[in-house]
Amino acid sequence: MEYERTIIERGVMHEAVHGQPLDFATIRNPLGHSPTLSQNLEYCQGMSERELCGEIASWLSVDADMVALGNGSDELIRALPQIFLAPGQLCVLPIPTYFALAQSIARHGAEILTVPTLPENGFAYDGTFLQGLLDTIEEKQPGMVWICRPNNPTGLTMDIEALDHIAELTPGLVVVDEAYQEIVDPGNQASAVRLLSCRSNVLVTKTFSKTFGLPEIHVGMAIGHPGVIQKMAEVNQRQMIPERSRASAAAALIDTEHLYRVSQFIRDESTEFWNDIQNIPSIQAASRSHIGIFLLRHREDSLHLRLKRIGIASHDYINEPGLEHMEFSRIGLQSKENNRILLAALRAMEFRQGEKL
Structure with a gap:
């Protein structure tokens, strides 16, 4: 669990983790546009x-x-x-x-x-x-x-x-x-x-x-x-x-075949992310999404602030109609590498159960 400890102690900006902040607040296509677009x-x-x-x-x-x-x-x-x-x-x-x-x-x-x-x-x-x-x-x-x-x-x-x-x-x-x-x-x-x-x-x-x-x-x-x-x-x-x-x-x-490649990638990543989240007791996912968008919350306090402190951006939905005061943050999945870093960061929060921000 040394990787998770490094994240929680030094943040994702540390060279041992990623080296720069990660933006999970913005919803984007992890594969980008079709590789044949320029052609x-x-x-x-x-x-x-x-x-x-x-x-x-x-x-x-x-x-x-x-x-x-x-x-x-x-x-x-x-x-x-x-x-x-x-x-x-x-x-x-x-x-x-x-x-x-x-x-x-x-x-x-x-x-x-x-x-x-x-x-x-x-x-x-x-x-x-x-x-x-x-x-x-x-x-x-x-x-x-x-x-x-x-x-x-x-x-x-x-x-x-x-x-x-x-x-x-x-x-x-x-x-x-x-x-x-x-x-x-x-x-x-x-x-x-x-x-x-x-x-x-x-x-x-x-x-x-x-x-x-x-x-x-x-x-x-x-x-x-x-x-x-x-x-x-x-x-x-x-x-x-x-x-x-x-x-x-x-x-x-x-090249509409590219849509099928994107669909398969995002659905696979969504399934893997959902399955992994089920094994992190302090994190609750609102529902099982297949489009790479998840509403998450920490069972004790603000997940948005916890992630922000270690260099991960999420979208805070605390004041959105239908989600008021529920402490949900929205994340949009990215590349496989960045998704693994996010999961490691969420697992790392198990080390800090009970600590308030």
Whole structure:
């Protein structure tokens, strides 16, 4: 256990461990973009936005008029309430979830009604949660329901049948954020995009930042009924996506096999991490994630502060809706080497049981 002792006594910045701080607060693709991206870029120069929409449509097996683009998925998130919700209109939002959703809804003057997933059920989109959500939709008749699938920060997903039931009952728009969908479903066989053939009120947002490994190009996409996409085009005033970003996105779509490699790596690392965490008594994981995102807490005090002190960054969720005062921190798995260092650091905390920060 000498390695663990070195971590807890000297931190990960010590040359015997890593030599520099480690950032587990940022969610990134450990494998990065496709190794053939640079090679494929030469075939995609001069790609127009319309042509890129066509490439995305081909990838997802939909029509090109069902695709809209954004300068990153966050731009789409900021725009959707403005386009589809009137001030004072209601949006139903499961919690905990991606913080930017509530910020965007509130910014445009719409009302938020939250439906919590429960910690005792691992924050799962389970039957208890689903019944509460459906009851809320039937009673309140919201203008929008917004769901992260898989969810950030819990790492859990919702099955397609449940999502279809939600869309059936919702009078307004059901927005499904699938930033991480390709990690659990690299072929998009269970994507909410599959509902568009029978549900005109579903809008799916995706990104090139996560599984494609291209956060620097800031390209997001929305996939929906042509009427919904047309309304977005009429209302949403945005800058054109830069030519280099358009070309990079198109080049990434040439090698969608890379999504399968990324999916396998992250799912394998998630399984190994989950199994190892079960053998560390002082650390509790909220739920079993398959997308490399975990909510963790120390059974005595702040895990976020303990990790920070030894040079490991995590995202503190103590004040996030649905997680208030539960002392959870979110971590995003990285390379195999860095994940092993994180596990060693968590094991090392066994040496300090009972000590307060």
